[in-house]
Amino acid sequence: MSAIATTRLSPHLGAEVLGVDLEAGVDDAAFRAIRDAFLAHQVLLFDADGLTPARQVAFARRFGEVQVHVMNQYHSDGFPELYRLTNLDADGNPNGKHPDRGTMAWHTDGSWQRVTGQATILYAEVASAEGGETHFCDMYGAYERLSPAWKARIANLRAVHNLDFSRNRRHSEDPMTEAQKRERPPVDHPIVRTHPETGRKCVYLGDHAEFIVGMSYDEGRALIEELNALIIHRDLTYEHCWTVGELLVWDNRCLLHRATPFDEAREGRVVRRCTVLGEAPH
Numbered sequence: 263m264s265a266i267a268t269t270r271l272s273p274h275l276g277a278e279v280l281g282v283d284l285e286a287g288v289d290d291a292a293f294r295a296i297r298d299a300f301l302a303h304q305v306l307l308f309d310a311d312g313l314t315p316a317r318q319v320a321f322a323r324r325f326g327e328v329q330v331h332v333m334n335q336y337h338s339d340g341f342p343e344l345y346r347l348t349n350l351d352a353d354g355n356p357n358g359k360h361p362d363r364g365t366m367a368w369h370t371d372g373s374w375q376r377v378t379g380q381a382t383i384l385y386a387e388v389a390s391a392e393g394g395e396t397h398f399c400d401m402y403g404a405y406e407r408l409s410p411a412w413k414a415r416i417a418n419l420r421a422v423h424n425l426d427f428s429r430n431r432r433h434s435e436d437p438m439t440e441a442q443k444r445e446r447p448p449v450d451h452p453i454v455r456t457h458p459e460t461g462r463k464c465v466y467l468g469d470h471a472e473f474i475v476g477m478s479y480d481e482g483r484a485l486i487e488e489l490n491a492l493i494i495h496r497d498l499t500y501e502h503c504w505t506v507g508e509l510l511v512w513d514n515r516c517l518l519h520r521a522t523p524f525d526e527a528r529e530g531r532v533v534r535r536c537t538v539l540g541e542a543p544h
């Protein structure tokens with residue numbers, strides 16, 4: 263018998279994990295079951311109301327090495343592993359500014375690094391009543407649905423992912439400093455990735471992908487735009503509406519995700535994120 267219970271969040275992907283108290287900590291048997299559920303369902307939901315930053319980071323460390331994000335202005339709570347996205351000012355009032363507009367385009371966390379994001383662990387401190395959702399689309403399924411011609415076309419292609427490109431393209435707010443750019447130069451990854459644990463093929467692209475190795479810039483851009491649109495399927499998507507105190511864990515290796523807009527001038531939304539590093543895609 264498994265050390266945890268799960269219930270599906272949607273017909274295709276996502277599961278809620280029941281009977282686990284993350285603030286108390288999880289034993290090895292429960293963690294193994296959580297890990298299996300993570301690989302099977304791609305997105306896991308926990309009721310973790312009141313979870314402290316220290317416990318969130320400790321839980322993330324069970325999955326692997328936790329990233330310290332290059333955009334150090336977002337670090338919070340004395341934990342460089344945590345990245346807080348908030349639109350509240352010092353008095354707790356909405357400031358009218360979205361904390362990171364780039365998150366509203368379909369992407370996968372950390373694809374702009376050689377060693378990319380494995381899991382992202384996001385906790386909701388404040389949730390907006392409308393919008394501010396997080397959507398996930400299954401990239402195993404997206405690969406399976408590609409035509410044989412598309413599969414052949416992208417089989418050996420590599421895309422260059424660039425955080426500076428995706429941030430500048432979506433918004434010109436808070437640009438990367440020269441030092442941050444030097445620390446994170448563009449990197450190339452295969453467009454068809456084999457998940458290192460499940461062995462399944464999936465599409466690895468999203469909004470950080472800028473151009474294709476060995477193709478003219480414009481031709482590569484056109485291919486990326488076309489494929490990024492083609493791989494999103496409504497019936498392969500789970501749309502999460504947040505409640506305060508929820509925690510989501512998702513697998514960046516086989517999902518794209520995006521946030522949806524909310525009224526930044528009228529409603530608060532505060533989430534605390536950490537990203538667990540994985541491996542260089544192959």
Ligand SMILES: [Fe+2]
Nearest residue numbers: 365370371519
């Ligand atoms: Fe993200």
